[in-house]
Amino acid sequence: MPPRKKLKFIGCEIIYREACALAARTPHMVDLEFLRKGLHDLKTADMLAKIQEAVDAVDPEAGYDAILLGYARCNNGIVGLTARSIPLVVPRAHDCITFFFGSRPAYREYFDAHPGTYYMTTGWKERNRSGTDYDRPAYGQQGVMGALGLAESYEDMVEKYGKENADFVVETMGGWLKNYSKFLYLKMGVCDETEFIEATHAEARERNWDFEVRDGDWTLMDKLFHARWDDDFIIVQPGQRITARTDEGVLDVQ
DSSP: OOOOOEEEEEEEGGGHHHHHHHHHHSSSEEEEEEEOTTGGGSOHHHHHHHHHHHHHTSOTTSOOSEEEEEOOOTTTTTTTOBOOSSOEEEEOOSSTHHHHHSSHHHHHHHHHHSTTEEEEOHHHHHTOOOHHHHHSOBTTBOOHHHHTTOOSOHHHHHHHHOHHHHHHHHHHHOGGGGGOOEEEEEEOOSSOOHHHHHHHHHHHHHHTOEEEEEEOOOHHHHHHHTTOOOTTEEEEOTTOBEEEOSSTTOEEEO
């Protein structure tokens, strides 16, 4: 058995349930820290600054062997992130949906075969916020959706303005939704997900979208927490920073 490591996890609250379950199962000691959902909605420089701040705040005297980063490339929001005195371990992934598919090839295969799919998990469902809090996706900053006037959920707009008006707002200002015609709920089995599945199915019916439930895959996240860091990860040594790649490698170090 490999030596027991002391690890620090910094990640998006989207994977809160999964990360807590993995921290409990791994033989390694993992301290968890979550940043609010919505950083990926901010300007790239703002997202990077917030994550860098969290990394820099880790006590170099705490004895951590590595900092596990629970973020994907996410619109280049971690490109430029620099390791200080503790190495960073980062999954090679374009976005967090890869975490729930278990690998880049699995996500790519589904993505290519099912265009127009909007993905949902426990975190994506329960960590959404309504009203002014939703308009400020992280740390009091207005996100891209808020700037477009689309910060509220569809259900909140229906409740506030009526379905006809909500549909008009989505149609005229939310052209991005035209790219979607299906919800896929990725079931990770970390809790009773019935409530989340039913709510997603109801939203699919409301939008006249197709709906599918599929079992997620723990492989990538499991390897992260069990320190089985293979080619699916980059290890950023102290003084190095994360760079972007234009191929399927997604991320690199410099």
